[in-house]
Amino acid sequence: MSDGKRFYITTAIDYANGAPHMGHAIEKIGADAMARYHRLRGEDVHFLMGMDEHGLKVLQSAHAAGVSPQAWVDDIAQQFTHVWDRLGISHDDFVRTTQARHRPAVEAMIRRIADAEDLYVGRYEGWYCVGCEAFKRDDELVRVDGVDAPRCPVHPKREVSWTEEENWFFRLSAYQDRLLELLNERPGFIQPEARLNEIRNVIEGGLEDISVSRSRLPWGIPWPGDEQHTVYVWLDALTNYLSAIGFPDERYRDHWPADVHVVGKDITRFHCIYWPAFLMSADIELPQSVWAHGFVTIGGGKMSKSEGVHVELNEAIDRHGPDALRYFLLREIPWNSDGEFSYDRFDERYASELADNFGNLASRSISMIERYRAGLVPAGEPTRLDEEIVGALLRYRAAMDGQMLHQGLAVALMLSSSANQYVDARAPWTQAKDPALAAELDTTLAALARCVAALGTLLQPFMPGKMAEVADRLGLERIAPLDEVATLDMTGRRVHRGEILFPKVR
Numbered sequence: 462m463s464d465g466k467r468f469y470i471t472t473a474i475d476y477a478n479g480a481p482h483m484g485h486a487i488e489k490i491g492a493d494a495m496a497r498y499h500r501l502r503g504e505d506v507h508f509l510m511g512m513d514e515h516g517l518k519v520l521q522s523a524h525a526a527g528v529s530p531q532a533w534v535d536d537i538a539q540q541f542t543h544v545w546d547r548l549g550i551s552h553d554d555f556v557r558t559t560q561a562r563h564r565p566a567v568e569a570m571i572r573r574i575a576d577a578e579d580l581y582v583g584r585y586e587g588w589y590c591v592g593c594e595a596f597k598r599d600d601e602l603v604r605v606d607g608v609d610a611p612r613c614p615v616h617p618k619r620e621v622s623w624t625e626e627e628n629w630f631f632r633l634s635a636y637q638d639r640l641l642e643l644l645n646e647r648p649g650f651i652q653p654e655a656r657l658n659e660i661r662n663v664i665e666g667g668l669e670d671i672s673v674s675r676s677r678l679p680w681g682i683p684w685p686g687d688e689q690h691t692v693y694v695w696l697d698a699l700t701n702y703l704s705a706i707g708f709p710d711e712r713y714r715d716h717w718p719a720d721v722h723v724v725g726k727d728i729t730r731f732h733c734i735y736w737p738a739f740l741m742s743a744d745i746e747l748p749q750s751v752w753a754h755g756f757v758t759i760g761g762g763k764m765s766k767s768e769g770v771h772v773e774l775n776e777a778i779d780r781h782g783p784d785a786l787r788y789f790l791l792r793e794i795p796w797n798s799d800g801e802f803s804y805d806r807f808d809e810r811y812a813s814e815l816a817d818n819f820g821n822l823a824s825r826s827i828s829m830i831e832r833y834r835a836g837l838v839p840a841g842e843p844t845r846l847d848e849e850i851v852g853a854l855l856r857y858r859a860a861m862d863g864q865m866l867h868q869g870l871a872v873a874l875m876l877s878s879s880a881n882q883y884v885d886a887r888a889p890w891t892q893a894k895d896p897a898l899a900a901e902l903d904t905t906l907a908a909l910a911r912c913v914a915a916l917g918t919l920l921q922p923f924m925p926g927k928m929a930e931v932a933d934r935l936g937l938e939r940i941a942p943l944d945e946v947a948t949l950d951m952t953g954r955r956v957h958r959g960e961i962l963f964p965k966v967r
């Protein structure tokens with residue numbers, strides 16, 4: 462039964478510096494599948510996404526485009542929300558760091574951190590990478606042939622700038638022990654485990670205090686009580702997880718602490734070191750966990766959020782429709798590591814798994830109920846297929862509870878293959894020819910209806926649009942929640958075949 466548990470899930474807010482691409486999309490699609498899975502579990506889900514709209518890089522991009530920074534971020538936000546709509550992303554809220562609700566939260570964070578005496582004015586001298594919006598130590602930079610100044614390894618095409626200014630500093634060094642303690646006491650705080658080990662190494666290597674303001678940057682939140690400074694974009698951006706749920710008003714506790722922050726593995730340092738340290742200092746409860754997904758590579762190259770090869774996202778959606786792209790990305794690319802996107806693999810999986818496997822199963826099951834039983838699902842005895850549904854449910858829940866989305870999909874596909882084998886073994890077209898086998902035929906058709914309905918549930922987090930169609934064709938008002946799947950009675954439902962779910966010809 463539904464326990465009504467609250468589940469607060471967030472994605473990284475995207476930097477308003479360019480159009481959305483595959484690297485952004487996989488994160489939102491994966492987080493959406495997680496959110497939808499928890500809704501199927503009967504939980505009260507709050508799913509937050511948004512845009513990170515301040516910082517020097519945004520200002521530079523707006524200048525280069527000849528528009529005001531606000532006009533620039535408005536346009537980018539519109540591009541992102543448009544593509545999230547196309548992909549069926551089911552976020553409950555969309556926060557933008559230029560919204561009026563955000564600034565008071567950042568100011569309150571800073572006041573609380575100041576009250577803890579973790580802020581001081583210091584002089585900063587060093588390299589700053591605008592690409593990362595981060596200061597870089599010498600050992601974090603690399604030499605590039607033919608260039609005098611060092612370069613950021615993530616942004617080798619950009620110049621890093623030597624910066625000397627008075628800044629506000631946060632005493633990150635004071636949190637080294639407490640952060641290590643956190644990781645020892647709550648190893649699940651950072652998942653998957655490879656990312657935990659990376660962060661542990663960084664902390665054990667020693668933490669230096671960090672600059673949390675920039676001098677005279679005209680596009681950001683003014684530092685409370687010191688208008689010569691603006692708030693460092695990461696302190697500004699990370700606070701979105703609180704501002705969006707009403708912080709500093711006490712109602713933020715309705716959702717906080719977040720159950721999981723879904724982020725790319727390139728920004729774990731900010732989410733697993735800076736963010737918990739800021740929260741500890743501000744005396745705010747820590748999130749339950751951070752899930753760091755990997756990268757989509759294209760043509761063997763890294764697809765980071767800032768550089769890399771672009772497969773045009775809208776073109777990829779157009780290829781076989783939004784649900785097929787959602788399915789392919791989460792099936793092909795393990796949610797706990799990296800994977801490669803290619804149109805060849807996309808076409809291959811679309812044809813063999815969606816069209817020929819699940820699509821075919823749904824289509825022929827429903828057609829036979831129409832042809833042999835006038836479109837009404839008959840009553841039938843439990844079969845070995847029902848046992849397989851129960852087994853698949855257990856494996857699916859284990860995979861999905863552990864955020865292993867690709868494994869959850871693999872379980873669903875195996876069940877679908879199994880059901881297709883069941884059809885071939887039972888040969889209902891032969892059973893239909895012999896009136897003495899009418900009860901056998903009923904059993905076959907009823908089991909198939911239950912199995913397609915079960916698959917509708919298992920696949921719903923991945924392909925919500927297509928599975929709504931499946932529910933409709935099966936005469937269901939909605940896809941069944943997870944705890945009803947094993948006992949689903951389809952008897953008497955009126956089915957209709959509809960158009961081909963996953964047409965092969967484009």
Ligand SMILES: [Zn+2]
Binds near residue numbers: 591592593594615
């Ligand atoms: Zn950089």
